[in-house]
Amino acid sequence: MGGVRGSPVASSKKKSTTLQYLFDLDSRANSGSNHSSPNNNGLQSPYDSEKEEILSAISICNTIFTFTDPSESPEQQDLKRFKLLQLLSITKSPKKQLDDYVLSHLICMISANLFRPLPPPISTPITGDLPEDEELFSSPQPLWPHLQIVYDILLRLVLHVDPKTLRDYIDHRFLTNLLSLFQSEDLRERDSLKNIYHRIYAKFTFYRSFMRKAMNDVFLQYNFETEKHCGIGELLEIWGSIINGFTVPLKEEHKLFLIRVLIPLHKSKGMQAYHRQLAYCVSQFVQKEPALGGLVARGILKYWPVTNCRKEVLLIGELEELVDSIDPAQYRRLALPLCTKITKCLNSCNSEVAERALYVWNNEQFVRMVSSSLEDVFPVIVEGMEKNLKLHWSKSVKQLTENVKVMLEQMDPNLYSKCLEATEIRESAARQEEMKRKEKWKRIETLAAAKKQNQFLQPQQYIRVPH
Helix, strand or coil: CCCCCCCCCCCCCCCCCCHHHHHHHHHHHHHHHHCCCCCCCCCCCHHHHHHHHHHHHHHHHCCCCCCCCCCCCHHHHHHHHHHHHHHHHHHCCCCCCCCHHHHHHHHHHHHHHHCCCCCCCCCCCCCCCCCCCHHHHCCCCCCHHHHHHHHHHHHHHHHHCCHHHHCCCCCHHHHHHHHHHHHCCCHHHHHHHHHHHHHHHHHCHHHHHHHHHHHHHHHHHHHHHHCCCCCHHHHHHHHHHHHHCCCCCCCHHHHHHHHHHHHHHHHCCCHHHCHHHHHHHHHHHHHHCHHHHHHHHHHHHHCCCCCCHHHHHHHHHHHHHHHHHCCHHHHHHHHHHHHHHHHHHHCCCCHHHHHHHHHHHHCHHHHHHHHCCHHHHHHHHHHHHHHHHHHCCCHHHHHHHHHHHHHHHHHCHHHHHHHHHHHHHHHHHHHHHHHHHHHHHHHHHHHHHHHHHHHHHCCCCCCCCCC
16 A cells, blocks of 8 residues: 555564554663763753653553453553643644654554554444434444544644655555544544544645545445445545535546446445435536536436435435536436436325425426426326326325426426326226226136136046056
């Protein structure tokens, strides 16, 4: 995942960053600091004293507490929190620059605290069948009192230290490990990660291409392999800001991201958990290049759910927003597929889906799109309207259908009448066909019954087989 130039891990003879290694590294650093060059009076300079104090605090903070082991000392936990707050106050000062030696130990301490195996999921994964409140299904980490301060320290370093200086410590491996933490079930941790990862993307311009590709890999793995990841919504929020900064015309790389990543994200069962962020990303693309609207609309129709009513309601709303940004030149090509899907939704037995589809007719842009291709879409729409008025069980749906029917009749009374007549002719033909089918089945059943009765009346015939 890229070279690890000059990182604290790579600079120590390529040893693995284990907790014991960090303790050893810190103890060597402390022993070295005790032999710092004294002045002529045999006293340490204020800078050396402060440096030694910082290194001592870092050494204490390298101790990892789980907050679940009863053998852990609460006093030691409080001491670590106090030392973390001390380090945070030091990093909050933009005027005080940390030298490379202290900075390497500080990043090493941050890595030891953050980059840990995540616990197995405790709560039920967020899916489209669960309520929208993610906090109800967020598993808080017991070690968050320490993690929160560590994240704040990392954020202050990103904000106040020159990216060229941090480049030797925040490398590709560090960013990959940071990205893996988005799988945490703690909503607070994911929110801190989102802020830090976005800040790194903004300041570390030389890492932008790598970070985009790394996030794309997470999306692709989610789409085509696991469909399990707690941080898709947070990553999409980062992408929303990135897309907002794209220049027009869009690069081919960014269009491929829309086609291969964002549109397939609509098919997941857990789409409800991140749909708001996904719809924003997609709308940003269409607003920048309205010609992409047709591609997006057809992609959403391709991944339309069959039995998930809550996803249908969300996608109807997204299609309605897309119509506002689509290039009007595409109206005639999109009118029929969109109206066919909306009509199918307003015929849904689920009243929530049917009502949401009927409310689309309040959108002026949608009505304008329909007006651009009345002869193509009216037969489908009129048939759906009449079916609702005759067969739908919900009184509110029937009332809304009646209101939309009045509006459609005003758009083109003659065409509506012709479509209504054609619909009645088709229904009459369908009824006659159904009657013929039933008569055929009745004759078949009568013949079968008569044949069965004859078998009982006829004497049994035996075949003599010679020995």
